[in-house]
Amino acid sequence: MGEGPDTGARHGGPAPSPPVFVARKLCKSYGTGEAAVYALRDVDLDIYSGEFVVLLGPSGSGKSTLLNILGGLDAPTSGQATWRDHELTGSTEAQLTAYRRDHVGFVFQFYNLIPSLTVRENVQLVAEIAREPMAPEEALSLVGLSHRLDHFPSQLSGGEQQRVAVARAIVKRPDALLCDEPTGALDAETGKLVLAAIARANREVGSTTVVITHNTAIAGMAHRVLRLSGGRIVGIDVNPRRMAPEELSW
Numbered sequence: 063m064g065e066g067p068d069t070g071a072r073h074g075g076p077a078p079s080p081p082v083f084v085a086r087k088l089c090k091s092y093g094t095g096e097a098a099v100y101a102l103r104d105v106d107l108d109i110y111s112g113e114f115v116v117l118l119g120p121s122g123s124g125k126s127t128l129l130n131i132l133g134g135l136d137a138p139t140s141g142q143a144t145w146r147d148h149e150l151t152g153s154t155e156a157q158l159t160a161y162r163r164d165h166v167g168f169v170f171q172f173y174n175l176i177p178s179l180t181v182r183e184n185v186q187l188v189a190e191i192a193r194e195p196m197a198p199e200e201a202l203s204l205v206g207l208s209h210r211l212d213h214f215p216s217q218l219s220g221g222e223q224q225r226v227a228v229a230r231a232i233v234k235r236p237d238a239l240l241c242d243e244p245t246g247a248l249d250a251e252t253g254k255l256v257l258a259a260i261a262r263a264n265r266e267v268g269s270t271t272v273v274i275t276h277n278t279a280i281a282g283m284a285h286r287v288l289r290l291s292g293g294r295i296v297g298i299d300v301n302p303r304r305m306a307p308e309e310l311s312w
């Protein structure tokens with residue numbers, strides 16, 4: 063991968079390749095009538111191959127709902143979401159399971175490692191069900207943990223455990239890497255190491271990457287920042303220069 067996707071059309075230059083994620087008029091509501099809660103309202107979205115996108119917004123703005131729909135973990139109430147030629151809306155549970163297994167790596171705020179397995183075994187578990195995985199050792203090297211292969215999760219710091227979770231997400235070389243508040247439970251210095259691991263996966267594996275945060279500093283890493291508020295995308299910023307994780311401060 064080079065410096066990221068061709069952002070030409072967004073700057074008025076040559077046409078880029080078609081988007082990999084497309085959402086049109088996505089709505090998600092819970093309940094009905096006066097008690098209804100609208101998590102997403104008429105969201106239109108295009109995300110391009112290899113992009114690093116940050117979804118930025120306050121608590122309750124709809125970030126997780128949007129990411130979960132893109133990842134095939136949730137379905138909208140109405141509207142359309144597609145991944146390349148996969149129609150996510152309207153897919154059966156079995157089709158969504160296959161989509162997640164074959165194309166998506168997830169990283170959540172809490173690492174959910176299996177405590178009785180070593181670092182290598184936690185990553186191996188996903189490699190075994192993937193179509194074209196890299197070696198677990200390669201994934202763990204990408205996140206800087208080659209020296210901790212045979213340790214158990216309880217022997218690692220929170221930031222190291224989250225880097226194992228990143229390795230587990232990327233070992234299958236996912237087309238999409240979807241991260242929901244990956245640094246939410248970490249201090250700034252540790253969080254930057256995790257962000258560096260995610261950025262490296264985006265660059266070297268080529269995974270189209272979406273990171274949720276309510277931390278505005280993290281937005282500096284992205285190609286583009288989609289700002290959410292009240293279930294709507296209220297702004298899209300293109301970073302003229304992306305910052306490296308170690309340049310961020312919060």
Ligand SMILES: Nc1ncnc2c1ncn2[C@@H]1O[C@H](COP(=O)(O)OP(=O)(O)OP(=O)(O)O)[C@@H](O)[C@H]1O
Nearest residue numbers: 092099100101119120121122123124125126127128
């Ligand atoms: N299962 C549910 N039932 C009812 N309301 C829900 C449900 N899930 C989400 N919501 C509501 O939808 C809205 C959007 O939630 P969502 O989790 O997508 O926001 P978010 O921006 O990710 O927030 P946070 O940063 O706090 O995780 C919120 O008002 C939330 O309370």
